[in-house]
Amino acid sequence: MLNITLINLFSFRVPLIKGKSMRTALKEKGLLEDFLKKHPHNLASKYNLYAQPFAEPMYNDLDIEYYGVISIGTPPQSFNVLFDTGSANLWxxxxxxxxxACxxxxxxxxxxxxxxxALNTALSITYGTGSMTGFLAYDTVTIGGIVDPNQMFGLSETEPGSxxxxxxxDGILGLAYPSIASSRATPVFDNMMNQGLVSQDLFSIYLSRNGATGSVVVFGGIDESYYTGQINWVPVTTQGYxxxxxxxxxxxxxxxxCSxxxxAIVDSGTSLITGPPSExxxxxQWIGAVNSNNEYYINCQNIPSMPQVVITINGIPYTLPASAYVRQTNGQCTSGFQSMSLPSAQGDLWILGDVFIREYYAIFDRGNNMVGLAQSV
Structure with missing residues (x-):
């Protein structure tokens, strides 16, 4: 979605490891060794026998945006990209x-x-903040140790505004479903899945707090060190966002x-939690935020006594303490909630952005079309 604020369900439990790779399934049945003897390495790779999870570190820019380094081309050209679960294009x-802007x-x-x-198909994308126009092409993209050949990506020609x-x-790497990809471009994670480059058809995101290091997106796996307790799995209701x-x-x-x-969409490209202007x-008002020129300010001294905000998903409470939803910058405190009108066929969408994901390690499971949430460490 990429709605970055600059400074100024049905939930149930399943086992941790889901969507076993063929390697794991064959090994459990005692068939792996025989399979490897009978099939050449290229066929084995196709069936995902050697794929491993890869972790891509992300920089935390003042808890506003999280981005990492990828490379495109041969030899590789490096770019910082925002990993955005609210869009589906790489550019x-x-x-x-x-x-x-360029x-x-x-x-x-x-x-x-x-x-x-070269592909030369026109590309135009508008985000909550910012936009671009350009064209599509193919090249090799390398992310966190995964070499992704023949990846469709966008080259910008215009990036209006400041x-x-x-x-x-530099750019954006969308991780949403292909149905919302502009110009029908194949998203990066879809290309990874199609080529058997990940051991499981899922990725997970951990966001650090207070500008600290350690943020990461894990392609093809779940890292137990980033959460505590159990994972609650929530079905995806619409496969777009x-x-x-x-x-x-x-x-x-x-x-x-939300009575x-x-x-709601779980969106790493949005800094705050947003909801309809009517709500x-x-x-x-409940948290004591005061409106001044559409910016909601909070007395920093009130943080210890401010209430928790609880977002309930099928009876499972996801609690946000004031320390999570109050933004403290340069001695000023502001609300981590923001009004935004985002109509959909199901009603106005809420966005569970970075304020939420920092508290809950998020797993995006394409194999089963679910989002997993667990308390972050």
């Missing part, structure tokens, strides 16, 4: 871009890559929003 600036970022040069293949100029990342159903939002035991249930002001 980076190109040498064909003359926009202000002037201070790395730009992909097709003439310097021997594996580049937002992307001030962004620490990572959309789930929320029961309600409560404060001090009272339902204050009839509401659709978020009620939450701001």
């Amino acid at each position: 980076v600036p190109s040498v064909y871009c003359s926009s202000y 002037s201070n970022h790395n730009k992909f040069n097709p003439s310097q890559s021997s594996t580049y293949q 937002f992307l100029y001030y962004s620490p990342f 990572w959309q789930i159903a929320v029961d309600n939002v409560m404060i001090n035991g009272q339902v204050v929003a 009839q249930g509401c659709p 978020i002001p009620t939450i701001q």
